[in-house]
Amino acid sequence: MFVLPVTVLMLAAAPAFDPGPWLEDLDQTQRALAEGYANLEWAVFEREADLPRLFADGRSRLKTVSSDLQARAVFDWLAHRIGDGHVGFRWPEATPKKEALGEAGACSKLGYDASKRAAPLAAHAPGYVPLDTDVSDEFPAGLITVAKTRVGVIKIGLFSPQGFPGLCEAAKKALAIPAGKPCDDTCAKRIAGWASDRLTVDLATQLRALQSAGAQALVVDVAGNGGAPIGWRPRCE
Numbered sequence: 001m002f003v004l005p006v007t008v009l010m011l012a013a014a015p016a017f018d019p020g021p022w023l024e025d026l027d028q029t030q031r032a033l034a035e036g037y038a039n040l041e042w043a044v045f046e047r048e049a050d051l052p053r054l055f056a057d058g059r060s061r062l063k064t065v066s067s068d069l070q071a072r073a074v075f076d077w078l079a080h081r082i083g084d085g086h087v088g089f090r091w092p093e094a095t096p097k098k099e100a101l102g103e104a105g106a107c108s109k110l111g112y113d114a115s116k117r118a119a120p121l122a123a124h125a126p127g128y129v130p131l132d133t134d135v136s137d138e139f140p141a142g143l144i145t146v147a148k149t150r151v152g153v154i155k156i157g158l159f160s161p162q163g164f165p166g167l168c169e170a171a172k173k174a175l176a177i178p179a180g181k182p183c184d185d186t187c188a189k190r191i192a193g194w195a196s197d198r199l200t201v202d203l204a205t206q207l208r209a210l211q212s213a214g215a216q217a218l219v220v221d222v223a224g225n226g227g228a229p230i231g232w233r234p235r236c237e
Contacts, residue, residue, distance in 0.1 A: 017065065017067060019063055022062050022068075022074075023059060023062055026059060026062060026075075029078075030055050037087070049081070049083065051082075054082070055078070058074055061074045061077070062074050072089070072091060076088075107165045107172075110168065110183060111162045112162050112164065112167075112168040113162065113163065113165065114165055114166075116158050116160070116163040117157030117164075118158065119155075119157070119224070120157075121221055121223055122142060122144060122155075122221060125144055127145060128142050128153070129143045130142040131143065131152075131206075131210060131213060133205070133206060133209045135205055135206050136206070137166070138167075138202050138206075139154055139202060140155045141153060141154040141155065141206050141210055143215060149216050149217055150214050150215055151216070151217045151218070151219055152207075152213070152215025152217065152218045153219045154203075154207065154219075154220055156220060156222050161195035161199060162192070167194075167195035167198055167199065168195060170194075170195075171194040171195050171198075175191070177190075
């Protein structure tokens with residue numbers, strides 16, 4: 001996910017709200033998009049997003065706001081108008097979020113939700129034969145014959161460990177995190193790191209299973225995945 005840097009300033013007891021720092025942040029955001037946004041060409045030529053006009057509208061809106069909350073809303077409006085799920089603003093929380101991992105549903109409170117994963121498309125195709133392995137829940141896969149070629153299809157439903165709550169539970173056990181212990185940012189990152197490494201191993205396992213089942217070609221289905229707010233990219237093995 002392309003996360004744009006934003007400076008948040010706390011203006012305590014100011015006689016009047018000053019949008020100046022937010023306007024500077026907007027300029028920084030525009031430069032960041034121009035210099036580091038991988039989908040810039042798609043946004044301009046495919047989606048026909050008029051970025052100069054959007055940023056001009058954003059400046060006009062910022063000049064009328066009267067609080068930090070309203071200023072944030074302008075930035076979120078801008079991301080929505082760009083229309084790319086990989087572009088967004090990550091706002092800091094007032095206090096570090098902690099969840100007790102011994103509670104029921106603690107992994108869901110950390111953002112782990114299987115419904116974030118997109119469903120496989122090929123499963124609805126005539127002649128599709130699903131592959132049943134120990135990791136098929138994480139990476140649904142199967143075979144389909146196309147013009148006498150056995151094609152292996154594997155689904156990556158989300159490029160993020162947060163789509164796999166079972167791996168969160170496994171990480172808690174593997175990392176020996178005590179039940180009931182609050183999980184701060186460091187704890188959450190340890191869980192996400194362990195889950196990401198496990199996803200890479202399981203993906204490789206499923207690819208080898210497809211090869212053993214006779215796949216002569218491979219299709220990787222990434223349709224509908226929402227990007228990776230907390231990044232996971234499979235490493236080649």
